[in-house]
Amino acid sequence: MSDFENTGILSISDLVLPTNEQLEKGVAITECIQRIPCNPCVDSCPVHAISMKDINALPVVDYDACIACGRCVGVCPGLAIFVVKVQGDQALITLPYEFLPRPQKGESVSVLDRAGKTMGKGKIIRVKQQGRTSIITVSVEKKYAMDVRNIRV
Amino acid sequence: MEVNGIPNVRTCIAPLLEGVAVRMQDRLASWPQNNTDNAFVSTVQDIDILIVGAGPAGMEAALQAATFGASVLLVDENQRVGGQLIKQTHKFFGSKEEKAGTRGISIAKDLEDQLCDDRFKDKIDVLLDATVFGFYEDDTEDRYTFGVISRKEYKSRLIKVVCRSVIFTVGAMENMLLFPGNDLPGVYGAGAVQTLMNVYGVKPGERVLMVGAGNVGLIVGYQLLQAGIKVDRVVEAAPTIGGYHVHAAKLRRCSVPIYTRHSIKEVFGADCVKGAVVVELDDHWNPIQGSEEIVTCDTVCLAVGLTPSTRLLEQIGVDMALVPEAGGYIALHDERMQTSVPRVYVAGDSSGIEEASTAMIEGKIAGAMAAKQLGYQQEKAQTAYEGFLKELKRLRAGPFGAKPRDAKQRIQRLWRKRP
Numbered sequence: 001m002s003d004f005e006n007t008g009i010l011s012i013s014d015l016v017l018p019t020n021e022q023l024e025k026g027v028a029i030t031e032c033i034q035r036i037p038c039n040p041c042v043d044s045c046p047v048h049a050i051s052m053k054d055i056n057a058l059p060v061v062d063y064d065a066c067i068a069c070g071r072c073v074g075v076c077p078g079l080a081i082f083v084v085k086v087q088g089d090q091a092l093i094t095l096p097y098e099f100l101p102r103p104q105k106g107e108s109v110s111v112l113d114r115a116g117k118t119m120g121k122g123k124i125i126r127v128k129q130q131g132r133t134s135i136i137t138v139s140v141e142k143k144y145a146m147d148v149r150n151i152r153v
Numbered sequence: 154m155e156v157n158g159i160p161n162v163r164t165c166i167a168p169l170l171e172g173v174a175v176r177m178q179d180r181l182a183s184w185p186q187n188n189t190d191n192a193f194v195s196t197v198q199d200i201d202i203l204i205v206g207a208g209p210a211g212m213e214a215a216l217q218a219a220t221f222g223a224s225v226l227l228v229d230e231n232q233r234v235g236g237q238l239i240k241q242t243h244k245f246f247g248s249k250e251e252k253a254g255t256r257g258i259s260i261a262k263d264l265e266d267q268l269c270d271d272r273f274k275d276k277i278d279v280l281l282d283a284t285v286f287g288f289y290e291d292d293t294e295d296r297y298t299f300g301v302i303s304r305k306e307y308k309s310r311l312i313k314v315v316c317r318s319v320i321f322t323v324g325a326m327e328n329m330l331l332f333p334g335n336d337l338p339g340v341y342g343a344g345a346v347q348t349l350m351n352v353y354g355v356k357p358g359e360r361v362l363m364v365g366a367g368n369v370g371l372i373v374g375y376q377l378l379q380a381g382i383k384v385d386r387v388v389e390a391a392p393t394i395g396g397y398h399v400h401a402a403k404l405r406r407c408s409v410p411i412y413t414r415h416s417i418k419e420v421f422g423a424d425c426v427k428g429a430v431v432v433e434l435d436d437h438w439n440p441i442q443g444s445e446e447i448v449t450c451d452t453v454c455l456a457v458g459l460t461p462s463t464r465l466l467e468q469i470g471v472d473m474a475l476v477p478e479a480g481g482y483i484a485l486h487d488e489r490m491q492t493s494v495p496r497v498y499v500a501g502d503s504s505g506i507e508e509a510s511t512a513m514i515e516g517k518i519a520g521a522m523a524a525k526q527l528g529y530q531q532e533k534a535q536t537a538y539e540g541f542l543k544e545l546k547r548l549r550a551g552p553f554g555a556k557p558r559d560a561k562q563r564i565q566r567l568w569r570k571r572p
């Protein structure tokens with residue numbers, strides 16, 4: 001039994017990680033590690049970077065093909081896709097956000113890890129709307145690239 | 154219970170009106186007599202297919218049946234169509250065919266628009282705010298008779314529906330847990346919490362203890378957060394989280410803890426919930442002495458499973474069986490969703506607890522097959538049916554499909570073993 005089935009929190013070793021070069025280019029990471037009957041991420045990608053053997057298989061992102069556009073982030077019903085892009089000493093995390101109020105561009109917000117623990121502050125770089133889901137890009141210290149997965153406004 | 158002379162009413166969801174007369178019912182219902190509060194107008198409607206329940210299964214059944222040319226009366230006791238979907242503010246799973254990535258409420262709207270489409274104008278009749286309350290024996294051959302009570306404009310109207318075929322897409326009822334204090338105001342089923350929040354826009358409370366970490370508990374927990382309500386924790390008696398990891402992860406990253414191997418022991422408060430006692434369970438699901446912890450909350454939300462609604466099916470006398478994987482007693486049915494009584498069909502949660510995606514396909518199957526049986530476009534209906542079967546199989550192929558897969562297999566086995 002993996003721990004996430006007990007805690008609801010996955011560990012980095014559950015994921016297929018991108019290389020540093022791929023992170024600098026920016027990639028979508030699907031934190032979807034259970035075989036559930038779901039596939040809208042596959043159809044949402046304009047460059048067909050996400051594939052799946054059948055509807056119950058795990059999504060696989062071709063990190064080289066992904067152009068970090070963020071389309072899949074707003075489509076995923078599990079809110080389980082994040083785009084991570086490393087830029088100098090900062091990491092830009094693009095995440096789905098379904099709470100009000102929406103943060104404003106330039107605002108400083110608390111950033112949280114997968115357990116909801118505050119990891120400090122981040123700066124809102126971009127706020128997009130995809131349907132009723134907000135797609136937020138927040139800038140954090142590079143060392144938190146694989147930790148920060150939520151914000152608190 | 155009998156309300157204003159109408160038998161078989163679920164009083165918990167009946168509108169409370171001045172002077173309403175509620176009586177215990179200790180026998181099979183007889184045809185209601187005229188009574189003083191309500192001017193009964195008996196009408197008879199003769200149609201091909203009566204569909205009871207306008208959730209995703211019922212709406213799809215209506216659309217299919219009408220596509221092949223059958224005339225349909227779709228009845229629901231709610232004031233709008235959609236069933237459970239109108240409470241689902243989250244995006245749905247599944248594939249494009251079942252509109253994955255779309256919010257449940259938008260799927261309901263989409264199906265509603267299709268029902269209203271001009272091409273079904275003469276085929277589909279939708280009757281809302283109306284309950285199908287009973288099945289009546291009738292002498293007419295090849296016809297079934299049902300009693301329907303319509304509550305439009307606060308005037309009850311009795312309608313006698315005569316149909317050639319009937320599809321039950323009546324959904325499910327929430328399970329309750331036994332513990333001291335479970336009758337205090339503030340203890341809700343998850344479905345009730347969702348209705349209050351997402352349909353009526355009313356906050357059920359300020360601080361919630363969620364019981365059950367299946368998908369329903371996890372999703373409703375998240376929707377509570379979205380409504381600005383604090384979720385203290387989720388407790389789950391099983392050793393692992395039953396719902397999808399992605400749903401659990403959403404709660405966790407909002408700082409909501411999930412305690413597996415934990416259950417609720419009691420709820421306390423004088424006239425409403427003031428708090429609850431939760432307790433850890435051992436390997437045999439027994440409470441561990443001394444592990445009790447007090448949770449301060451004003452609301453306890455129970456998300457501990459659903460039981461298929463089958464009362465009307467039982468009344469008709471279809472063959473029933475206990476199928477735990479399906480959520481309780483269900484009407485045995487074949488792959489076409491027909492029960493042991495000819496031209497009586499069942500689909501969706503009422504035929505075994507599952508998902509809206511599969512409920513929609515089962516509804517399509519029942520609709521197409523009922524129309525075919527009545528002689529409408531037999532070949533086309535058969536081709537459509539075969540496609541739907543494949544789609545069902547595909548959706549149930551994964552590990553989370555195991556339970557419904559087992560349920561349906563057991564139902565098939567029991568079906569074949571019938572005398």
Ligand SMILES: Cc1cc2nc3c(=O)[nH]c(=O)nc-3n(C[C@H](O)[C@H](O)[C@H](O)COP(=O)(O)OP(=O)(O)OC[C@H]3O[C@@H](n4cnc5c(N)ncnc54)[C@H](O)[C@@H]3O)c2cc1C
Pocket residue numbers: 205206207208209210211228229230231235236237238241244245246247283284285286322323324325344347368369370372373462500501502503507508509510511512
């Ligand atoms: C919190 C939650 C989250 C969910 N999330 C998902 C999800 O992400 N994806 C997914 O696929 N599924 C999801 N589901 C499951 C899905 O909602 C149900 O499986 C689906 O709605 C079942 O459809 P149905 O048509 O069988 O029944 P229902 O939707 O329950 O509809 C039954 C209808 O019948 C009516 N009715 C009952 N008895 C009578 C009567 N005697 N006379 C007249 N009308 C009657 C009721 O009013 C109701 O409208 C979720 C469920 C819950 C509770």
Ligand code: SF4
Pocket residue numbers: 027028044045046047048049050061065066067068069070071072073083
């Ligand atoms: S970010 Fe854009 S390119 Fe990358 S996987 Fe998602 S949709 Fe495809």
Ligand code: SF4
Pocket residue numbers: 030031032038039040041042059075076077078079080081399
């Ligand atoms: S859309 Fe999201 S939840 Fe569905 S398969 Fe893709 S990553 Fe997983």
